[in-house]
Every structure is written in C-alpha cells, then in structure tokens.
Amino acid sequence: MDIRETRYRVTGMDCAACAAKVETAVSRLAGVERVSVSATAGSMRIGHAADATLLPAMKTQLGKLGYGVFPADGEKLGTKGRGRAHDRDHDHDRGQADIHAHAAGDGQGAWWGKRKGMLTIGCGVALGLAYGIGRLYPPIEWWAFLAALSVGLLPVANRALAAALAGTPFSIETLMTVAAVGAVIIGAAEEAAAVVFLFLVGELLEGVAAGRARAGIQNLASLVPKTAYVERGGAVEEVPAESLSLGAVILVRPGDRIAADGEIVEGDGAIDEAPVTGESVPVRKKAGDGVFAGTINTDAVLRVKVTAAAADNTIARVVKLVEEAQESKAPTERFIDRFSKVYTPGLLALGALVAVLPPLVAGAGWSEWIYKGLAILLIGCPCALVISTPAAIAAALSAGARRGLLIKGGAVLEALSSIDAMALDKTGTLTEGKPKVTDIVAIGRGEANVLSMAAALETGSSHPLALAILDRAKADRVPVPPASVAFALGGRGVAGKIGGKEVFLGSSAAAAERIALSADQLQRIAAFNDEGKSVAVLIAAGEPAAIIAMRDEPRADAQSGLAALRDAGVEPVMLTGDNKRTAAAIAKGLGLPVHAEMLPQDKQRIVRDLQSSGRKVAKVGDGINDAPALAAADVGIAMGGGADVALETADAAVLHGRVGDLAALIELSRRALSNIHQNIAVALGLKAVFLVTTIAGVTGLWPAILADTGATVLVTANAMRMLAWRPHAVRD
Structure with missing residues (x-):
C-alpha cells in the first residue's frame, strides 16, 4: 500500500x-x-x-x-x-x-481573548457571584455554587467524554470531573466550584507557557524585514522580501535590517549580528563578505547580492530545523509518557481504595474518606509531570537556535550531556579553511614594497594562495601597481613585469632553479615548511626580494574553545586528511593529539575505536569526507556553513563556526538536563507531600488542586528560565 x-x-x-x-x-x-x-x-x-x-x-x-x-x-x-x-x-x-x-x-493575541481565557474568566466571575449570593441569601448558597461549578465543569466534562469516546478514558479531564461530581455528592459544592476554577487557571497558565515556548523560536522569523529595496535599471524599488530572487542586488541603508542572506558587493560597514548569533560587538564586513538575513547594518550604505531565497535563508532554516527537532522526543520524555499512561489509571484505583477501604475494613466515616479519595485524584493530576520535560527541551532548543546552536531534537540534547570525547576536523573546523599570509621576510627592500609586487602579479588569480596575498595587501592597504606581460608557469609560479623590471613569484624549488638562495634563506624556508606553511619566493630583477609564508591558520577562538571543552570534561582530538607535517604543526600549537592523512573511512574507524574504549564521542566536521564519521558518532556536529551532506548527517550544527560554541553546546545540554531533573523533582515531590498530608487529614480539596496548579506553574517557570540561557563565555 x-x-x-x-x-x-x-x-x-x-x-x-x-x-x-x-x-x-x-x-x-x-x-x-x-x-x-x-x-x-x-x-x-x-x-x-x-x-x-x-x-x-x-x-x-x-x-x-x-x-x-x-x-x-x-x-x-x-x-x-x-x-x-x-x-x-x-x-x-x-x-x-x-x-x-x-x-x-x-492564535496570537492576549490570553483573555482566547477560548480558554474566556472560560476561566467566566468561571471566576460565576464563583465570585456565588460567594456574594451566599452572603446575601444563605438558603440558596449551595445552588449558587452548583451553578458556578457548572460554568466551568460542563466544558471539562464534555472534553472528558469526548476523550473517552476517542480512546483516552483516563484523561486529566476525567480525574477533574470525577472529583468535582464526587465533591457535590458529599455536599462540598463550594470546594468543587473553587477546584474547577483553579484547574482552569492551571490550564490557562500551561497554554500561556506553551505559547511562549513556541514564540521563542518564532520570534526569529520576525527578525527578517517584510520588504527590501532592490536596484533595477538604475532605480530603487521597494518589494516584498519573500519575492527576492537569487542574484538580485538590494540596497541596505544604515539602521536597516538585512532582508536576505547575501554577499556584500559594495560598501564597508559594521553589522550587528546579535539578533541572530548573540555576538555582542558589531562585525566589520566588506565587499565579498557574507551577511545573514535579520542582522542590522549600523553605519554605511551597503549593496548586497542575494545568495539564498526567503525559504532558504539562515533564519528560515533555523526555524524549520528547530520545529522538526521539537517533534522528536527525548528518552526522558518518552519515559514520562509511558509512565503517565500507567500513572493516571493507577491513581484512580488508589483514590477508590482510599475512599472505600477504611469505611469497609475499619468502620471509618464514609464522607471523610470519600473526601480524601477525591483529594488524591486532584493531587495526582499529572499536568506538572508531563510538562516538566518537553517545556524545558523546547526552551533549550529555542535558546540554542537564537545563538546559532542547532540541536535536532530532545534525544540529541540529552546525548550531548554525556559526551566526554570530541573528534574535530582541521580544515574549516579548527582552522578558517583558507590560507593567510603569516610571515613576510623582505630581502633588501621594504615589506610594503615586496607585498605590493607580489599582489600585482597575483591580481586576477583565484588560487587560494594568491587570494591570501591579495587579502594581505588589501588589509595592509599597500598600493598594487599594474603588472604587464604577466603569465602563469604551471605548477611553478607566476611571472611578469612591474615598472619595467622582471618579477617572479613561485615555489622555493622553482625559485632555486632561477637564482642561488643563500644558506640563511634556505634555512628560513625549511623552518617555515616544518611549521606546515606553504612558501613562495619573490624574485625581482634577478635577485631574491622576499620569502612569503602562508598557512590555513587556527580560528581566533580555537585555543580558548578547546580549553573550554577540557574544562567541561571533554577530551578533544584532531582528525584530518591533511599531510602529517601541516597537521602536526597546527595540532602542536593547539595542544591536541592528531591523526593525519585520514580517509573518510579512517575517520569513522577512529570514532569507533574511541567508542569501543567506553567513550561517548562527538564528531565535528564541515565537509563531505566527514559524513561517515558524523553518522557513526554518538553525536555528529556540523561546523559553520558546511556541505549540505554534513548538515543532513549531523545531529547538531554550530552555524557560526566558532570553536567556543562546541563547549556552549555541551553546557546548554547539561543545563537543560539539570532543569528537567529539577522539574521532575518538584512535580513528584509536591505530590508526595500532599498525598501524605491528605491521607493524614491535614489537607483537602483546595490545597490538593493548588498543589497541582502550583507545581505546574513552578515547573513551567523553571523551564522558561532556559529561554534566557547564554553561554558561559558570553556571560563573562
């Protein structure tokens, strides 16, 4: 079928x-x-x-x-x-x-305009009128409270009947209906009316809390402006943001929110990314840099080329992934669900035994023990217990998503708390993923002069090493003169004329074929190679002019991020397909054990080996070659804007590529688990206390329902604290 x-x-x-x-x-x-x-x-x-x-x-x-x-x-x-x-x-x-x-x-809007709100208000008004009528005319007091009770109880009883007919006979509404009707039979109509009103108040509070938890992530969607300014034919036109097509160029004025994910094509300004990433300081962006929808342009006019449709921008993807994550249940939540299916009918049986056994066996008063049995039904309402886990998980997922930490469900959130080993890819995870100029050794000339010549030769090239030199020249603001008759020498370098002089930039081996390098220069080159750096030699007018070293450097927060992981009891290890010399140099600087020259299956094998030694392993990567290991790990974490296959295979994602966010993921998980345990303790603890006091005759129906409503409020409020969570590094 x-x-x-x-x-x-x-x-x-x-x-x-x-x-x-x-x-x-x-x-x-x-x-x-x-x-x-x-x-x-x-x-x-x-x-x-x-x-x-x-x-x-x-x-x-x-x-x-x-x-x-x-x-x-x-x-x-x-x-x-x-x-x-x-x-x-x-x-x-x-x-x-x-x-x-x-x-x-x-149903956005004020709680009092919704059905539950109006029913609660109506029941409260009816209860207040019943108290007034009872004071003014006591003979009809009982009937007044019965009328007030019917206002709230009839809808509850109707839902209980509908639930029973639909296959759920032991619902919370059933417990409430049985308790209220029983209270009326033994003459406690006033208490029954008050209990139903308090039950409706508790339901209303649950609804408000649930709506707030959902709004935590939905508020992200509202960060994206509804309209954008598009440049068409030399004119600027305001259009709906959701209609923006790939490649369109939008104009973003100072103070505006950016309407789409894109790439700056013109302009240089500070972008406030706090609404999306939680980054407290605006990030300087220039032409060629990427920007997120929903972030704020603070101080300059920017022209941004749209690189993702509305349905695919960063915020839309976060919202969709978190919604999917909220649909999956954590192990604790699944256990609570199974437990509540046995708990509610068991509670009905306990209430019945308390009501009938003492009168039958010991000759106790029927009214007194029926009253206690009814109170036990109210104490046992599982509202607080069943909301204890999903409320905390939903709040934690939302809090993480607002800071670029995507967790695909409660099961992953729980699993992260037990991670004690983390295998990290090098390129694009621990490092930026692109080489940078690390050293310029000028020979007989100024550093700016040799960088200017090197950039002139590399202008127009898309080779990663060429881009590193051009980026350094741009950052140092050195002039880049035009190079004439420039041409590439396959696998060796690039040559041309600058100011009438012949200039060559290429590998040290190619340079050594053209001129004799001194022992000191060869020693410098060897030292750079030992540090895992790529070396280019600049020759001008037949003489060595500079030695330029480049390497894919660790991310700015790599050291502090790894230290935070160790402080959390998580031991990091580097897995990379890069050559041993480069991998060893990066790993030494970061204080990491390293496995180099690894194929995808080798990375997966290392993860399996760690697991077989009893470790709970997270694997972090950003590429296709990381997918097998991501799938094999207890938790797979995709780093930054990695390959789609990595994002799909991973259980969690660190959208903004910060190594420090890995420790934040662990912290969020452990905070959420602690919150869940607190909630369960409150929910069950209050019930246990009031169960004893009710059987002892100290408390009755009012305190019983207050205990349930109070526990629900406490559990919900505690779970909502997770919405305000910030990583430890941010708080400090």
Whole structure:
C-alpha cells in the first residue's frame, strides 16, 4: 500500500497529555497508519493511505476535544521510507509561509481573548457571584455554587467524554470531573466550584507557557524585514522580501535590517549580528563578505547580492530545523509518557481504595474518606509531570537556535550531556579553511614594497594562495601597481613585469632553479615548511626580494574553545586528511593529539575505536569526507556553513563556526538536563507531600488542586528560565 506522510498544525495543545489525546483520537480514524504529535511544536505528522481524505474527520474529532487542526503548506512529505533529506526538500517548498502560518494558527493575541481565557474568566466571575449570593441569601448558597461549578465543569466534562469516546478514558479531564461530581455528592459544592476554577487557571497558565515556548523560536522569523529595496535599471524599488530572487542586488541603508542572506558587493560597514548569533560587538564586513538575513547594518550604505531565497535563508532554516527537532522526543520524555499512561489509571484505583477501604475494613466515616479519595485524584493530576520535560527541551532548543546552536531534537540534547570525547576536523573546523599570509621576510627592500609586487602579479588569480596575498595587501592597504606581460608557469609560479623590471613569484624549488638562495634563506624556508606553511619566493630583477609564508591558520577562538571543552570534561582530538607535517604543526600549537592523512573511512574507524574504549564521542566536521564519521558518532556536529551532506548527517550544527560554541553546546545540554531533573523533582515531590498530608487529614480539596496548579506553574517557570540561557563565555 502506498503510504504518504502529511504534516498538520494543531492548535490548543499545552502539554504531552494533550498530544497523547490527539494522537489516540487521530490513530482511530480510517486510513491512518501512524501518528506522531508534538505539543511543543504544535504539529502532527500522519502516515496514511494515499487516497485517504482525513481533514474533515480530524476537524470533527479534534474539535470535540478542544483542538483545532489545519494542514501545513507543502503538506505532502513523501512515501514509504521517507528519508531526512527528502523531508527537508519538501520543507523547503513550505518556506516562510508555513512559519507565519504556525504563528497565526497558534492564535496570537492576549490570553483573555482566547477560548480558554474566556472560560476561566467566566468561571471566576460565576464563583465570585456565588460567594456574594451566599452572603446575601444563605438558603440558596449551595445552588449558587452548583451553578458556578457548572460554568466551568460542563466544558471539562464534555472534553472528558469526548476523550473517552476517542480512546483516552483516563484523561486529566476525567480525574477533574470525577472529583468535582464526587465533591457535590458529599455536599462540598463550594470546594468543587473553587477546584474547577483553579484547574482552569492551571490550564490557562500551561497554554500561556506553551505559547511562549513556541514564540521563542518564532520570534526569529520576525527578525527578517517584510520588504527590501532592490536596484533595477538604475532605480530603487521597494518589494516584498519573500519575492527576492537569487542574484538580485538590494540596497541596505544604515539602521536597516538585512532582508536576505547575501554577499556584500559594495560598501564597508559594521553589522550587528546579535539578533541572530548573540555576538555582542558589531562585525566589520566588506565587499565579498557574507551577511545573514535579520542582522542590522549600523553605519554605511551597503549593496548586497542575494545568495539564498526567503525559504532558504539562515533564519528560515533555523526555524524549520528547530520545529522538526521539537517533534522528536527525548528518552526522558518518552519515559514520562509511558509512565503517565500507567500513572493516571493507577491513581484512580488508589483514590477508590482510599475512599472505600477504611469505611469497609475499619468502620471509618464514609464522607471523610470519600473526601480524601477525591483529594488524591486532584493531587495526582499529572499536568506538572508531563510538562516538566518537553517545556524545558523546547526552551533549550529555542535558546540554542537564537545563538546559532542547532540541536535536532530532545534525544540529541540529552546525548550531548554525556559526551566526554570530541573528534574535530582541521580544515574549516579548527582552522578558517583558507590560507593567510603569516610571515613576510623582505630581502633588501621594504615589506610594503615586496607585498605590493607580489599582489600585482597575483591580481586576477583565484588560487587560494594568491587570494591570501591579495587579502594581505588589501588589509595592509599597500598600493598594487599594474603588472604587464604577466603569465602563469604551471605548477611553478607566476611571472611578469612591474615598472619595467622582471618579477617572479613561485615555489622555493622553482625559485632555486632561477637564482642561488643563500644558506640563511634556505634555512628560513625549511623552518617555515616544518611549521606546515606553504612558501613562495619573490624574485625581482634577478635577485631574491622576499620569502612569503602562508598557512590555513587556527580560528581566533580555537585555543580558548578547546580549553573550554577540557574544562567541561571533554577530551578533544584532531582528525584530518591533511599531510602529517601541516597537521602536526597546527595540532602542536593547539595542544591536541592528531591523526593525519585520514580517509573518510579512517575517520569513522577512529570514532569507533574511541567508542569501543567506553567513550561517548562527538564528531565535528564541515565537509563531505566527514559524513561517515558524523553518522557513526554518538553525536555528529556540523561546523559553520558546511556541505549540505554534513548538515543532513549531523545531529547538531554550530552555524557560526566558532570553536567556543562546541563547549556552549555541551553546557546548554547539561543545563537543560539539570532543569528537567529539577522539574521532575518538584512535580513528584509536591505530590508526595500532599498525598501524605491528605491521607493524614491535614489537607483537602483546595490545597490538593493548588498543589497541582502550583507545581505546574513552578515547573513551567523553571523551564522558561532556559529561554534566557547564554553561554558561559558570553556571560563573562
């Protein structure tokens, strides 16, 4: 049978219990093969028969439970055996429209204008009126509280019945309905009305918290301006940002947000990247440098060539990947889900035993023990417990994404906390990925003069070493004269005339064929080679003029980033396909053990060897040759804007290429796990305390529901603290 997968948005879900009800209800519909629901992402994926028409039936079924459902744009995601890359292709089609649909679908606006808010307010007003009527006319007090109770209880009972008919008989609404009806039967209508009101307040707070968690990542999408200024035919025209095509040139004025990922083609200015990367200091960018959508141009007019469509810009990709990550469950969350399925019916049984055993066995008063049994039902509401893990995970994923740390799900977030070894690629991970001029040894001339001649010969070349020389000349602001009759000598260098003098720039071996180099000069060249540097010799008018050394240098934060990893108990090691001499030179400077001249399968083997020694291994890389090792590691981390296959294979990504962000990933994971453990302790601890005090007769219905609502508020507030997380290096 042809199985298709469709993605939907579901509104009104606050916690894992909501997701479980939705999943159970939808799984019972004809044509549905599998269902996966995420309350934190507000989404649902359904595997179904290709010819099944599900939306009308789902709207009816979920509407009874109090949820809304609508398809995400570009809903068809594939057929049997859908892979991650295929999923991404279709999410690409979904684009920005789906991002904004998500926000709209979740019902943006004040809480009091939504259905739950209005019901809570209505119940509160009815309860207040009941208290007033009871004071003014006591004979009808009981009836007044019964009327107030009905305002809140009837919708709750209706949802409980709908959930039972849809396959979830032991829902939170069922516990509340049984407790409230039981309280009325034993004459506690006032307490029943107050308990239902407090239950609605707790639900409302859950909804506000869930919305805030989703908004944490959705706010990123709003960073991209709605319009952009495009240059066409010499005129500037304001157009919708989502309509920008690849290659279009946009004008970005001082103070404007950049409307698309792109490359500066004209201008030199400071870019405030804090909204996207968390970088506190504006970064100086010039022609040829890349910029992110949503960042702010602070001080100069820039012309930027668009390099990514709206659906593919950095922010859109982050939002989509985090949404997908929120749809996957962490091991702790899966355990809590399984536990709650046994916990709720077990709690009903416990409440029944407490209510009937003492009167039957010991002759105790029925009213007193039924009251205690009902209180136990309220104490046991699993709201705080089931929200404890997904709320913290959603907040942590959002906090990381805002700082360029992408984690593809709660399972990866948990796995990162146990990493104790990290295998890092060299080129593009520990180093910048392009050579730089490190040393200029001028011979009989000034440094600026020899750099000027070298740059003149290399003008127009795209060779990495040539670009290194041109970049150094630009950085040092040396004049670059025109070179005449310049031509390349294959594998040897480049020659030409500058100011009428013949000039040659090439390898030391090629230079030695043209002129005799002194022993001191040969010693300098050998020393540079031992440091893993490429050496070029400049000859002018038949005499040696300079020795220029170049190397792909470590990133600026490589030393501090590796130190932060060691401080976190993670031992780094370098794996590279580069030659042993260059690898050893870089590794020595960074204080790293190194494995050089590695093929992709060799890198994978080293990762396996580390794992077999009992280590939990993360592999960090940015290229196609890193993909096998990324897949083999306990956690694969893609570095910077690496190859698509690396990003697809990896479990996490450090979008902005900072080595220090690797330690930040570990820190975020451990902070999130600590937060989850705190939440579970609060949720279960409060329940245990009130369970004992209720059986002992110290507390009753009011404190019972306050304990549940209070635990939910505490757990949610604690989880939301993760939204304000900043890496340790940033805080300092």
